[in-house]
Amino acid sequence: MPTLFFYAFAVLALISSILVIVKKDPVASSLSLILVFFAFAGIYALLEAHLVAALQILVYAGAVMVLFVFVIMLLHDPRKLSEKNAIGAWVAVPVVFLFFTQLVMVFRDSPVSSFEGGFSPEQIEVWGGNTEVIAETMFSKYLFPFELISVLLLAAMVGAIALSKRHSQRSWNS
Amino acid sequence: MIVESWILLSFCALIFCVGLLGVLLRRNLLVILMSIELMLNAINLTFVSFSYQLQDIHGQVCVFFVIALAASESAVGLALVIAWFRTMKTTDTYAMQYLRESP
Numbered sequence: 001m002p003t004l005f006f007y008a009f010a011v012l013a014l015i016s017s018i019l020v021i022v023k024k025d026p027v028a029s030s031l032s033l034i035l036v037f038f039a040f041a042g043i044y045a046l047l048e049a050h051l052v053a054a055l056q057i058l059v060y061a062g063a064v065m066v067l068f069v070f071v072i073m074l075l076h077d078p079r080k081l082s083e084k085n086a087i088g089a090w091v092a093v094p095v096v097f098l099f100f101t102q103l104v105m106v107f108r109d110s111p112v113s114s115f116e117g118g119f120s121p122e123q124i125e126v127w128g129g130n131t132e133v134i135a136e137t138m139f140s141k142y143l144f145p146f147e148l149i150s151v152l153l154l155a156a157m158v159g160a161i162a163l164s165k166r167h168s169q170r171s172w173n174s
Numbered sequence: 175m176i177v178e179s180w181i182l183l184s185f186c187a188l189i190f191c192v193g194l195l196g197v198l199l200r201r202n203l204l205v206i207l208m209s210i211e212l213m214l215n216a217i218n219l220t221f222v223s224f225s226y227q228l229q230d231i232h233g234q235v236c237v238f239f240v241i242a243l244a245a246s247e248s249a250v251g252l253a254l255v256i257a258w259f260r261t262m263k264t265t266d267t268y269a270m271q272y273l274r275e276s277p
Contacts, residue, residue, distance in 0.1 A: 006177055030208065060241070064244070067248060075256065077263075104184045118230075142239075159249075160253040
């Protein structure tokens with residue numbers, strides 16, 4: 001049964017992600033992207049990553065997509081954009097396809113590692129569940145990267161405000 | 175194991191390649207940013223599937239960091255798109271020709 005659910009989510013994610021890149025209208029692309037995010041959240045839940053599934057819905061489908069839709073609404077480009085590109089599809093598609101087949105061959109032929117990290121689902125259940133184990137790990141072993149990522153978020157916030165602020169004429173002259 | 179691990183990893187690679195094609199082929203800046211989000215999501219799924227396969231929680235911690243990174247990336251990227259739109263009135267990448275010699 002989980003296998004069936006995985007294939008359903010995978011097909012949904014694949015179709016919607018192809019729609020993201022072929023739709024001419026950015027609004028249609030962004031709505032397809034929301035579907036991709038929900039399908040990915042379903043796959044995360046199937047893979048026992050419950051916190052990541054919740055974060056996917058909250059951060060991606062909630063915050064990032066709202067940002068995207070706001071910017072699309074803000075920028076109305078009345079001109080029909082031509083999609084003729086310097087890199088034609090007849091070059092890009094074969095190269096990317098070659099890359100993909102290479103990856104699949106590597107994944108299929110490499111032996112499955114017998115490494116066991118000691119975090120089996122039963123053991124995680126004993127320790128208090130997925131969220132608690134991730135929190136324990138993050139605030140002990142990954143404390144410094146956690147602080148760094150908060151500085152990064154602050155820098156991104158300041159940068160986004162500074163970039164999108166409308167400069168007055170006076171500030172350019174001074 | 176719900177599916178064999180190579181099928182799971184190949185699915186991640188497939189979504190990554192779709193995002194890569196979007197970055198290579200599209201000219202709309204917003205769609206390019208969305209394709210980058212697709213690629214980052216594929217990487218997240220790779221982390222989670224390795225975490226599931228190797229029974230190790232550290233992959234999921236890495237996903238947390240990638241999500242924070244992707245959020246700040248899209249915030250700054252969209253601010254840049256707004257700043258660009260304000261000067262050029264378009265989101266077409268082919269309008270970026272300020273440094274080009276006039277023919």
